[in-house]
Amino acid sequence: LAKTTQPISMDSYEGQEVNITCSHNNIATNDYITWYQQFPSQGPRFIIQGYKTKVTNEVASLFIPADRKSSTLSLPRVSLSDTAVYYCLVGDITSGTYKYIFGTGTRLKVLA
Amino acid sequence: DVKVTQSSRYLVKRTGEKVFLECVQDMDHENMFWYRQDPGLGLRLIYFSYDVKMKEKGDIPEGYSVSREKKERFSLILESASTNQTSMYLCASYGGQGAPNQPQHFGDGTRLSIL
Numbered sequence A: 001l002a003k004t005t006q007p008i009s010m011d012s013y014e015g016q017e018v019n020i021t022c023s024h025n026n027i028a029t030n031d032y033i034t035w036y037q038q039f040p041s042q043g044p045r046f047i048i049q050g051y052k053t054k055v056t057n058e059v060a061s062l063f064i065p066a067d068r069k070s071s072t073l074s075l076p077r078v079s080l081s082d083t084a085v086y087y088c089l090v091g092d093i094t095s096g097t098y099k100y101i102f103g104t105g106t107r108l109k110v111l112a
Numbered sequence B: 001d002v003k004v005t006q007s008s009r010y011l012v013k014r015t016g017e018k019v020f021l022e023c024v025q026d027m028d029h030e031n032m033f034w035y036r037q038d039p040g041l042g043l044r045l046i047y048f049s050y051d052v053k054m055k056e057k058g059d060i061p062e063g064y065s066v067s068r069e070k071k072e073r074f075s076l077i078l079e080s081a082s083t084n085q086t087s088m089y090l091c092a093s094y095g096g097q098g099a100p101n102q103p104q105h106f107g108d109g110t111r112l113s114i115l
Helices: none
Strands: A009-013 A018-023 A033-038 A045-050 A053-056 A061-064 A070-075 A084-092 A099-102 A106-111 B004-006 B010-013 B019-025 B031-038 B042-049 B064-070 B073-078 B087-094 B110-114
Touching (some): A009 A018, A018 A084, A018 A106, A033 A070, A045 A053, A099 B042, B010 B019, B019 B031, B019 B087, B019 B110, B031 B064, B031 B073, B042 B064, B042 B073, B073 B087
Parallel strands (some): A009 A106, B010 B110
Antiparallel strands (some): A033 A045, A033 A084, A061 A070, A084 A106, B031 B087, B064 B073
């Protein structure tokens, strides 16, 4: 089964770049890597998704090395409002049907 | 914008009760999911459905069942609630059959307490 591993928590200061890495050693050939952000008392919200190399959108970048066994979410110039839990997600189709395996999440705290 | 609505934000029930959690999405999505979220364990998949009347077990289906009679509605049922089912329950959906890499859209969760 594909499984993701992330750091439990990270602290950063406002204005810094934050990089959160996720390991997914058993990622399947067709799997995409997706990152979500979750605030307290809310459901996770989609941030970014990628398959390989680099993807960038208006809020984040996602770096995926050639072997795809890890990925790094990069948040440029974080603010206090980026304090949240971040999850990486890969699909898993080893059982024949597609399943989603969430990691345990990384709790990011942005300090003033 | 996709909206996934869970019927209750907070729910308190007693041990042994049959509990229904309801989820409705307004984007005609084929795929719907139920997760539970516990501290230190992240999100764990209970059941999912990729079409009306279809269902698949996730990682932790024991003690739960689901119902999908209409495309927009996916219900999670706790047949006989127990205290270890106290948790945050999250519903999600995405559209497109055979397109598992589409991002999931989540509701804001139901915090269920079993006394």
